[in-house]
Amino acid sequence: MNRLFLIFFVILAFTILIAAHWFLFKTVTRFFGLQNPNLILKLKIVFGILSVIFVLASLTIMFLNNFLSRGLYIFASSWLGFAYFFLLASFLIWIIFGITKIFSIQLNFPYIAGLIFGLAFLAGVYGIVNANNLRVKIIDVTLPNLPIYWQDKTAVWISDMHLGQVWNFQTAQRLAQKIQALNPDIVFIGGDLYDGVKADLDKLAKPFAKINAVKGIYFITGNHEEFGDKTPYIEAVKNTGIKVLNNELVNVDGLQIIGVDDRDSNNRDTFQKILDGLNIxxxxxxxxxxxxxxxIDVAQNAGVSLQLSGHTHEGQLFLFKYITQAVYKGFDFGLKKAGSPRLRVGEAGNLIVYTSSGALTWGPPMRVDTQPEIVVVKFE
Known part of the structure; x- marks a missing residue:
């Protein structure tokens, strides 16, 4: 990651989080009627610490991997999720307050605020539970000229595991066992296998090498493998015997499998050159x-039959899916068909796109209004 960009990102994150916690502090003191100077001072200190703890914990785990760094980051990332829901609760409380002023309505605001903050807390708890409730999503795909061998065969696509200090070796074992239980013919690991933090990369990858898939296991990089030098991540995966596809095409019994580097494929011209050079x-x-x-249009024009993607987490938390829908023009989640040339969702076309919501989480270990998933692709 560019050092200048990292500095800018850290400053921006500090600014947003400090402003958000100031707003939370003002909401709590205003609507719970807190006036005791000593209590208010203690709250200022607590909210001040909480406002910077996530950024500090995130920087810490880039360099340290021990019990303390993991504990700090798990607490900080969990608090970030709860703080988000408390922030939404605060906005709602102020809106209700404004309505009561306009219409001269009398309400017991300590009770109202307590109720709304309680619901926000429950949303966070639900998010943690839901993030651990991994579902299996089955999609049926019809590909043109599919060889007889591949008919009625299955592939597993799994992305966005973010293994590191929140999701650890035990998580990797659980995921690998889940995949093996599906008895896939081929497995695709779609990037962000790692979270990009200090971790035992070889150990985290080993459980996936034990998956018995007749036609092999293939890996591509995600953005979290490319924050800095991607070489250690690629080497860790290669050491397990998993095939890394770095802007490559392999033909597996008449089915062309193309894997592209995340950074390269996020530049239109570079992505175009890569696909052109592969002679699909x-x-x-x-x-x-x-x-x-x-x-999507570049893949469509190159003659790709099916694209499997991830990255978006389908927003991961409540309301964020509307941002991912806008950024990825409707291809942020689910099975879609790309039309040419305007690529309207649902328009007839040859390219089928499936974007997964991902298997786990980044940042807050929560999922609200989205489900974690492993995808089973059934070829017809």
Missing amino acids: NKQQPSILLKHTPFY
Whole structure:
């Protein structure tokens, strides 16, 4: 990651989080009627610490991997999720307050605020539970000219595991066992296997090498493998025997499997050159493994049959899905068909796109209004 960009990002994160916690502090003191100077001072200190703890914990785990760093980051990332819901609760409380002023309505605001903050807390608890409730999503896909061998066969697509200090080796074992229980013919690991923090990379990848898939296991990078030097992540995966596809095409019994680097494929011209150079056979079915669902039209024009993506987490938390829908032009989640040339969702076209909501989480270990998933692709 560019050092200048990192500094800018840290300053921006500090600014947003400090402003958000100031707003929370003002809401709590105003609507709970707190006036005791000693209590208010203690709250200022607590909210001040909480406003910076996530950024500090995030920087810490870039360099340290021990019990204290993990504990600090798990607490900080969890608090970030709760703080988000408390922030939404605060906005709602102020809106209700404004309405009561306009219409001269008398309400017991300590009670109202307590109720709304209580619901926000429950939303956070639900998010933690839901993030651990991994579902299996089955999609049926019809590919043109599919060889007889692949008919009625299955592939597993799993992305966005973010293994590191929140989701650890035990999590990796659980995911690998879940995949093996699906008995796939081929497995695709779609980037962000790692969270990009200090971790035992080889150990985290080993459980996936034990998956018995007849036609192999393939890996592509995500943005979290490319915050800095991606080499350690790629080498850790290669050491397990998993095949890394770095802007490559392999033909597996008549099915073309294409894997592209995340950073390279997020530049339109570079992505175009990569696909052009791979000489994709448009008379044979092909699957493009691409972490981020950008430039769908480039894949469509290259003759790709099916694109599998991730990255978006479908927003991960309540309301964020509307941002991902706008950024990725409707290709942020689910099974879609890309039309040419305007690529309207649902328009007839050859390219089928599936974007997964991902298996786990980044930042807050929560999911609200979205489900974590492993995807089973059934070829017809």
